[in-house]
Amino acid sequence: MIRVRGIVRKVPVFPVILIIAAAMFPRHLQADEPRSYLERIHRHAARTSTIAENGDTNPYAIVIAPVSVGRVQAGDILVDNFNNLSNLQGTGTTIIDFNPSTKKTTLFAKLPQHLPQCPGGVGLTAAMTMLKSGWVIVGSTPSTDGTTRTLGPGALIVLDATGQPVETWTGPDINGPWGNIATIDNGSTATLFVSMAGFDVPGPEVRDPKTGFSVTVRKATVLRLELSIPEGKPPIINSRTIVASGLSQRADKDAFLVGPTGLALGADGTLYVSDGAANQIIAIPDAATRATGAGTGRVVTKGGLLQRPLAMDIAPNGHLLICNATNGQVVELDPATGRQLCAQWIDADQAQSPPGNGDLFGIAVTPDGRGFYYVEDDMNTLMEAEASR
Amino acid sequence: MNTRSLFFNRPGRGSRPANLSHVPLAVLVVGLLSIAAALATPPTPVAPEEPPSTQPESSGETGGFLAGISRSGYLLGDMWGLRPLLSKGGVSLNISETSEVLGNITGGVRRGFDYDGLTQMNLQVDTQRAFNVHGGTFNISGLQIHGRDLSTDNLGTLQTASGIEADRSTRLWELWYQQKFLDEDRLDVKIGQQSLDQEFMDSQGAALFVNTMFGWPMVPSADLPGGGPAYPLSALGVRARLRPTDSLTFLAGVFNGSPVANNTGDPQQQNPSGTSFPLSGGVLVIAEMQYAYPALGTMVYADESPALSGVYRLGAWYDSESFADQRFDDTGLPLADPAGTGIAATHGGDYGIYGVADQMIWHSEDDPDHALSVFARVMGTPQDDRNLIDFSLNLGFTLHDPIPQRDDDTLGIGMGVAKVSGQASDADRDVGFFTGSLFPVRGTETFVEVTYQYQFTPWCQLQPDFQYVFNPGGGILNPASPGNRVKNEAVIGMRVNIFF
Numbered sequence: 001m002i003r004v005r006g007i008v009r010k011v012p013v014f015p016v017i018l019i020i021a022a023a024m025f026p027r028h029l030q031a032d033e034p035r036s037y038l039e040r041i042h043r044h045a046a047r048t049s050t051i052a053e054n055g056d057t058n059p060y061a062i063v064i065a066p067v068s069v070g071r072v073q074a075g076d077i078l079v080d081n082f083n084n085l086s087n088l089q090g091t092g093t094t095i096i097d098f099n100p101s102t103k104k105t106t107l108f109a110k111l112p113q114h115l116p117q118c119p120g121g122v123g124l125t126a127a128m129t130m131l132k133s134g135w136v137i138v139g140s141t142p143s144t145d146g147t148t149r150t151l152g153p154g155a156l157i158v159l160d161a162t163g164q165p166v167e168t169w170t171g172p173d174i175n176g177p178w179g180n181i182a183t184i185d186n187g188s189t190a191t192l193f194v195s196m197a198g199f200d201v202p203g204p205e206v207r208d209p210k211t212g213f214s215v216t217v218r219k220a221t222v223l224r225l226e227l228s229i230p231e232g233k234p235p236i237i238n239s240r241t242i243v244a245s246g247l248s249q250r251a252d253k254d255a256f257l258v259g260p261t262g263l264a265l266g267a268d269g270t271l272y273v274s275d276g277a278a279n280q281i282i283a284i285p286d287a288a289t290r291a292t293g294a295g296t297g298r299v300v301t302k303g304g305l306l307q308r309p310l311a312m313d314i315a316p317n318g319h320l321l322i323c324n325a326t327n328g329q330v331v332e333l334d335p336a337t338g339r340q341l342c343a344q345w346i347d348a349d350q351a352q353s354p355p356g357n358g359d360l361f362g363i364a365v366t367p368d369g370r371g372f373y374y375v376e377d378d379m380n381t382l383m384e385a386e387a388s389r
Numbered sequence: 390m391n392t393r394s395l396f397f398n399r400p401g402r403g404s405r406p407a408n409l410s411h412v413p414l415a416v417l418v419v420g421l422l423s424i425a426a427a428l429a430t431p432p433t434p435v436a437p438e439e440p441p442s443t444q445p446e447s448s449g450e451t452g453g454f455l456a457g458i459s460r461s462g463y464l465l466g467d468m469w470g471l472r473p474l475l476s477k478g479g480v481s482l483n484i485s486e487t488s489e490v491l492g493n494i495t496g497g498v499r500r501g502f503d504y505d506g507l508t509q510m511n512l513q514v515d516t517q518r519a520f521n522v523h524g525g526t527f528n529i530s531g532l533q534i535h536g537r538d539l540s541t542d543n544l545g546t547l548q549t550a551s552g553i554e555a556d557r558s559t560r561l562w563e564l565w566y567q568q569k570f571l572d573e574d575r576l577d578v579k580i581g582q583q584s585l586d587q588e589f590m591d592s593q594g595a596a597l598f599v600n601t602m603f604g605w606p607m608v609p610s611a612d613l614p615g616g617g618p619a620y621p622l623s624a625l626g627v628r629a630r631l632r633p634t635d636s637l638t639f640l641a642g643v644f645n646g647s648p649v650a651n652n653t654g655d656p657q658q659q660n661p662s663g664t665s666f667p668l669s670g671g672v673l674v675i676a677e678m679q680y681a682y683p684a685l686g687t688m689v690y691a692d693e694s695p696a697l698s699g700v701y702r703l704g705a706w707y708d709s710e711s712f713a714d715q716r717f718d719d720t721g722l723p724l725a726d727p728a729g730t731g732i733a734a735t736h737g738g739d740y741g742i743y744g745v746a747d748q749m750i751w752h753s754e755d756d757p758d759h760a761l762s763v764f765a766r767v768m769g770t771p772q773d774d775r776n777l778i779d780f781s782l783n784l785g786f787t788l789h790d791p792i793p794q795r796d797d798d799t800l801g802i803g804m805g806v807a808k809v810s811g812q813a814s815d816a817d818r819d820v821g822f823f824t825g826s827l828f829p830v831r832g833t834e835t836f837v838e839v840t841y842q843y844q845f846t847p848w849c850q851l852q853p854d855f856q857y858v859f860n861p862g863g864g865i866l867n868p869a870s871p872g873n874r875v876k877n878e879a880v881i882g883m884r885v886n887i888f889f
Contacts, residue, residue, distance in 0.1 A: 044635075044685045045573045049515060055467065055476035085472050087462035087847065104521060146460030212793050254796060304691055307757070326757045329689060340691045345683040348635075348698075350593060353749060353760040353789055355683060355698045 036341040037315040038332045040387040041371060044346060047077070047382045048105040050375060052094035055085030059375035059382065060092075061128035061138070061180060062311075062362035069134035070161025071108060073099055077373055078108055079362070079382055080124040080138060082256075083146075089256040090123030090143030090151070095136070095163065098382055109136070109163030117168040118142070120152010126261060126311055126362055127156070127194050129181040133229045134161035139177030141198055141257065148251040149203030151176065156194065156225075158234050167234045173223050173242060175199045176249075179261040180311040180362060182271060184288060190235065191288055192225045193271055197249040197259025204251040213250065216277055220247035220259045222284065242293045244284050248277035254358060255325060262312030264320055272300065272320055272335055274309035281309060281322065281333060305331045305343045311362045316369035323363050323374065328356015330363065330374070346385055347376050464848045465889050479518030483511045484889040488536075489599070491550050491854070491882030496861065497543045498869050502882075505536030507553040509562075524569030524577070530562045532621050532663075540601075545862045545875050547611065547778070547807045547834045548602040550882075555621045556655065561663035563587070563623050579628045579642075582666065586619035588628070588640060589675055590704065593747045594764030594787045597801045599854045599884055600838050607781035607807040608741050608768040613673070614647035614710050615656035622648035622656060624673070625666055635684035639676070646671030646710040670710055671738075677704030699748035707740040712775035715812040716819065725819035736775045743768035758790040764803075773810035780808040785838075797844040804837045809863040829874055831863030852884040 050059035058081055065076040072078070076099050081092035097108035111122050120142040127139025136159040142152040153175045158167040176198020184191040199219035208215045222244035227235040249259035262274030262281075271287030274280075275296075282297035284290075308325035315321050319341065320333040328347030333340050347356030359378045366372060371386025458464070467473050468482075475482055485508070492502030509532055516525030534557055540549035565581030586605040595603035601610070605619040618624030626644030633639070649659040650667035660667075681700045689695045713733035714724075722729035745766045752760035766783040773779040785803025790796045809831040821828035836858040843851045861875040 039688065042686055043573060049517060051476065051518075053477045054473045084467075085476065086457065086466040088457045088460055091457075103523065105517070145457040207794075305689065328683075342691065343689040345685060345687040345689070348681065348683045348685050348687065350681065350698055350700055350747070353698070353752060353762070354757050357757055 036332050037317050037319055037321070038330065038342055038344040041344060041385045042388045043371070044383060044385045046379075047100070047373070047384050048096075048098045048103070049380055050079050050081065050096055050382050051380045052081055052092075052096055052110070053107050054094060054110060056081035056083065056092045056094040057085065057087060057380050058083035058089065058092060058377045059380060060124070060126040060361045060377075062364040062373050062375060062382070063128050063130050063136075064364050064367060064373070065130050066132050066185065067130075067134060071106070071163065072097060072130070072134075072161055073101070075100060075367060077364075077382060078128065078130060078136065079375060080128055082123060082125060088143070088146035090141060090146060091121070092124050093122045095124065095128075095138065095159075107163075109159055109165075111157065111165055115140075115155075115157065115165060115168060117170060118152075118155045118157065119170065120144075120150075120154060122157075123154070125154075125176075125178050126180045127177040129183045129192060131183070131190055131229065131235070132185050132187050133235075135159070135229065135235055136161070136163075137181070137192065137235070139181075139194065141176045141178055143256070146256075147204055147253070148198075148201050148257060149205070151198055151201060153198060160234075169225075169237065171240070173221070173240055176201070176257065176259070178257060178259055179263050179274070180313075182263040182265045184265065188229055188231075190227045190229065192227065193243070193263050193265070193287060194223050194225065195247075195260035195263060195273065196221045196223055197257050197261075199249070201249055201251050201257065204253040206251070214252060216248050216250045218246050218248055220249035221245045222247070222260060222263065222271065222273055222287075224287065241291070243271065243287050243290060244273060244282070244295065244297050245293050246296050247273070247275055247282075250277055258308065258325075261310045262322060264312050264314045266314065266335055267318065270335070272312070273297065274312055274322055276308045276310060276325060279303055279306050279308055281306070281312075281320065281335075283335070300335055301333055301338045301340055304340045305329065306340070310360060313363050313365045313372065315365055315372075321363055321365070321372060323360040324356075325360065326357050327354040328352075328359055330360070330372075344385075346374055346383070347378070349376070349378055351378065459846050462847045463888050468889075479515040479520075481513050481515070483509075485509050486887045486889070487553055487884060488887075489551060489553070489854075489882055489884035491539045491599075491880055493539070493543050493878045493880045496858070496876035496878035498545050498867055498875060499543050501543055503537040503539040503542055505534075505538060505551065505554055507535075507555075508533040524574060526567045527565075528567070529564050531560065532562045533559045534621060539880070544858065544878055544880070545865055545867075546836070546858055546878070547809075547862055548600060548607055548805045548836055548858070550601070550856060550880050551599050551884075552601045552604040552620070554601065556657040556661075558621070558657065558661055560621060560661065562621060573632075575632045577630050579630075580626075582623045582625055582663075583628060583642070583644065584619055584623040585617060585642070585644070585675065589642075589677055590702070590743055590745060590766065590768070592745050592764045592766050592783070593700065594762050594785060594801075595766065595783055595803065597787055597799055597842060598785065598803050598838050598840055599852065599882070600803075600805060600836065600856060602781065602805040602807070603783055603785070603803060603838075606743070606766060606768050606783065607778050607805070608743070608770060608776075609706065611778040611807075612712075612739060612741065612770060612776040613706075613708055614652045614712075615649045615659075618644055618648040618673070621663070622660065623663065624648045625668055626673070635686050636680055636682065638679040638681070640679065640704075641676040642674070644673045644675070645669075646673050646708050652710075671708060673706065673708045673710075675704065675706040677702055697749040697752070699746065701747075702745040703743075704745075705740065705742045707738065709738050711735045711737060712739045714774055715777060715810060716774070716816040723819040723823070724816060725823045727823060736772070739770065739772055739775055741768060741770035756790060756796075758796045760789045762787050762789070773812045775812075776810050777813050778807050779810035780806070782806040791841075795843075797847075799842045801840050801842075802838070804835065806833060806835050807863070808833045827872070829864050829866055831865060832860065834861060834863045835859040848888040850884075850886040852886070854880075854882050854884060856880040 123142040178197040179195035280302035488506035628642035
């Protein structure tokens with residue numbers, strides 16, 4: 001019973017409680033709101049150490065093998081390392097191969113520190129993909145002292161399915177291949193989108209007096225490469241198109257480089273790019289077909305939950321999953337509306353402030369869509385996040 | 390942390406506390422001076438994950454171990470191929486040196502500076518890589534302790550000035566195997582020779598500081614046999630860690646009740662090489678509950694202001710060994726009474742409880758590295774008849790990235806309090822009564838510390854340090870100045886950490 005102004009009335013208590021509870025319930029959990037992809041993710045398990053046999057550290061790219069070929073099984077996880085054993089950035093030369101079925105981790109590739117036609121040496125980055133034809137293409141943004149002071153232009157290196165380098169792609173439009181590669185793979189042809197973040201980047205000691213950070217150079221690009229893949233032969237570049245340009249890039253004394261890092265292709269052909277230095281996500285419309293560049297593209301979202309966005313991938317619901325650089329969160333973004341739905345702590349290591357600061361990089365949604373792989377570079381570990389069973 | 394004394398036996402199983410009526414006062418005073426020369430957790434020899442800022446230099450040549458030395462995590466890089474060779478078998482090797490010069494410029498028993506140092510070597514085997522066995526880690530570590538101990542030489546403090554002060558020795562420290570179990574590795578069990586200061590009562594913020602009590606705290610240092618299984622000692626035991634939810638972790642262990650077989654005398658001398666592995670006597674049981682925010686899987690929404698990160702710990706320990714009474718002998722007379730036996734009464738078992746909080750309270754939106762955190766650790770035991778210290782407190786603030794472009798530096802200010810138990814204070818009164826002389830009654834010792842950790846390179850940290858101690862030793866007599874207590878002390882110094 002509820003007494004109202006001295007009048008005793010019989011009021012059903014249970015519905016009242018429900019109404020009050022509904023009012024108090026967080027809006028994002030109310031029934032009229034769509035559940036996000038990340039809210040279904042409750043399990044986080046370490047899968048393997050990413051430290052290579054030679055001691056290389058700092059895992060960056062994550063690629064899920066699309067086919068079984070050579071030493072790789074379909075579904076294997078390839079992870080490359082950006083640092084050597086001494087933790088010098090831009091000097092990692094290895095790619096490990098984790099088989100989720102056998103739980104075994106093997107060395108897929110160990111490149112020499114110096115390759116002919118790979119200017120500046122080898123330092124493997126987040127730019128990596130594996131084609132259905134078995135070729136692995138990986139970016140190199142090398143340094144000799146662990147900073148951009150000795151930055152070499154780098155290259156895209158083509159490896160066969162046994163991890164042997166067979167070709168090196170360079171050119172005036174390739175300088176610091178950096179972000180995760182977005183790929184359209186039709187078997188005999190393929191289109192790659194690679195961000196370049198090395199053009200005229202000085203050492204981290206060259207600072208902008210206004211911000212105190214290393215100077216920002218607005219010369220980063222996104223390069224589209226259209227490939228044909230002859231049977232049994234390495235891919236051939238048929239055309240090269242800069243689809244985005246004038247993006248921000250700068251040296252960073254901790255992160256080496258800050259620039260466009262995450263690339264993900266939407267179903268409508270829009271390429272989404274994480275513009276880390278500007279703390280925003282941009283969109284390049286018709287990225288696979290456009291003949292001209294889109295400049296700095298259209299801003300989809302900026303700030304909010306984003307904290308210097310890194311690699312990203314597309315969840316089964318079409319939302320972008322974006323790793324943050326300066327905390328251990330992955331952010332879910334609806335690219336159609338530009339709305340940031342939520343974020344989840346996937347690295348809560350309180351040894352950093354905020355937790356997970358500087359730990360995340362690559363991300364790849366699992367083939368069944370129930371979760372995603374990511375790396376923790378403080379622990380040099382490949383992690384898997386997935387929905388509850 | 391260990392309590393040790395050159396002249397005084399710490400209470401414990403089999404110990405025979407000095408009969409105060411049978412020793413000259415001067416010896417007693419010196420003994421009190423040297424009581425509880427405490428030790429604590431040394432700096433963890435882990436090279437930073439990401440290289441920090443360095444000044445421009447001409448390095449950049451390829452080849453040779455000097456290549457990229459200003460950015461390398463280790464002074465010796467790959468150790469001429471040794472580290473990659475070990476890495477192939479899942480073996481990691483860390484060697485570090487902590488060296489420091491500390492001295493008191495005011496107060497103390499005498500003034501002056503001492504050098505002391507610690508070389509740590511740690512070898513771990515990842516069984517996944519070595520044997521394809523998931524979740525196993527084998528660990529062995531050793532210590533080489535050198536130099537002199539300022540706190541014993543000059544200070545006479547309860548809360549000793551440096552966490553690495555210990556007897557000069559080369560000793561085994563830890564030797565254990567850890568195995569993960571359950572889905573998501575929610576359980577792990579560690580078995581073997583363990584140093585509890587590596588996991589229990591831990592405060593991340595406190596780890597920055599030089600004073601011993603920011604490592605292994607004062608209560609277990611002074612009250613547990615041998616100071617408890619903590620640097621440079623350890624004890625055989627089993628520890629389990631369970632993570633039932635992402636936010637909650639339970640840590641519990643059972644260990645030998647003392648790190649040494651014979652609690653008489655300096656425990657480090659009882660086990661000089663760390664290889665006696667005693668399993669006799671009582672047991673030490675310790676349990677701790679930890680709550681952390683954020684945890685893996687914690688959600689954050691765009692329309693919310695998430696709380697800042699923090700870790701909270703609540704724990705308790707119980708040791709079943711025998712503990713000597715602080716005041717009375719085995720006939721019920723005061724230990725200071727000439728008519729007494731001089732043999733302390735004993736009590737079975739001892740326990741304490743503690744709480745630890747680490748909380749970030751602010752960070753810059755523009756530069757998340759620039760963050761201010763607070764930590765606090767309180768610890769107590771109600772059984773003051775058998776404990777020298779019945780309460781201790783650590784409190785402090787740390788400011789990370791305190792100066793622009795110094796992302797990996799940390800400034801800290803902290804304090805420690807150690808309260809001598811009522812029973813021990815009454816024992817001091819007894820001495821005064823039975824000797825008919827003025828004898829200081831020990832109370833509370835407090836210190837403050839200001840320190841700045843400067844990262845010169847990822848493999849080299851420099852740490853200037855200042856400490857000021859109020860009421861050293863709780864208010865003990867100064868043997869160098871009869872009739873006077875040891876005056877308050879200002880301690881300055883410099884610590885250097887090098888990762889090889």
